[in-house]
Amino acid sequence: MGALQQESNFGALYGEQHRCPHCQALAQAQPDAALRWKCGVCGGPRVPQGVALGEEGMLALRGAHAAKGSAQVLRFVSWTLGLAAAATFAVAALAAFASPIAGGVVVAVAVALAVASARASRSASSARKRVVAGVEHAWENAIAEYVQHAPTSVTAAQVASALNMSDAQAEASLTTLAVHDRTRVDVGDDAQVRYGATTAQEIPQEISEGESEEQALRRRGES
Numbered sequence: 631m632g633a634l635q636q637e638s639n640f641g642a643l644y645g646e647q648h649r650c651p652h653c654q655a656l657a658q659a660q661p662d663a664a665l666r667w668k669c670g671v672c673g674g675p676r677v678p679q680g681v682a683l684g685e686e687g688m689l690a691l692r693g694a695h696a697a698k699g700s701a702q703v704l705r706f707v708s709w710t711l712g713l714a715a716a717a718t719f720a721v722a723a724l725a726a727f728a729s730p731i732a733g734g735v736v737v738a739v740a741v742a743l744a745v746a747s748a749r750a751s752r753s754a755s756s757a758r759k760r761v762v763a764g765v766e767h768a769w770e771n772a773i774a775e776y777v778q779h780a781p782t783s784v785t786a787a788q789v790a791s792a793l794n795m796s797d798a799q800a801e802a803s804l805t806t807l808a809v810h811d812r813t814r815v816d817v818g819d820d821a822q823v824r825y826g827a828t829t830a831q832e833i834p835q836e837i838s839e840g841e842s843e844e845q846a847l848r849r850r851g852e853s
């Protein structure tokens with residue numbers, strides 16, 4: 631059986647949820663310390679099967695993947711320039727024996743290379759920060775999607791278990807979403823903090839037969 635045939639069978643069995651948004655390969659997402667989840671083929675940031683990101687979340691994930699590529703290139707450039715600077719400093723020491731002027735010129739070149747290396751290193755570190763921010767933003771959108779479509783309001787622990795993340799990660803993202811009015815925060819009778827959809831999507835729990843959702847809401851408001 632050819633690789634293409636195998637891939638199409640895999641796609642038919644598991645659906646398009648396994649398709650990587652970066653390399654388009656049908657591959658399961660794997661847990662990763664830095665990216666939370668990554669593609670087994672291209673190493674790009676992913677979310678596991680069953681987690682919906684929405685359009686904004688998908689854009690954030692693609693941005694994180696692009697930043698990851700930039701960070702790798704810039705790190706390589708920084709290393710190469712750093713090694714070139716070190717080699718040029720060594721040449722400058724030898725050149726200074728022959729002529730102090732030649733030595734000075736070579737030192738100036740070495741300093742310029744070292745400065746360029748440091749700059750590339752700083753850019754690489756800011757690209758790495760963009761990767762973390764992009765992944766975080768993608769997951770915030772995944773949580774917003776989940777809360778928005780949940781039939782009732784949910785706790786941080788419920789979100790964490792549904793989306794395969796730690797309670798602390800879920801809580802941090804839910805707080806950010808609440809600050810930006812993307813989730814509604816309620817404190818229940820049990821003193822538990824719950825997060826709900828911002829639009830009135832919740833279906834009233836005790837809806838009588840023949841009664842519209844609006845009537846049920848009004849009735850509940852009166853009682």
Ligand SMILES: [Zn+2]
Nearest residue numbers: 650653669672
């Ligand atoms: Zn991929």
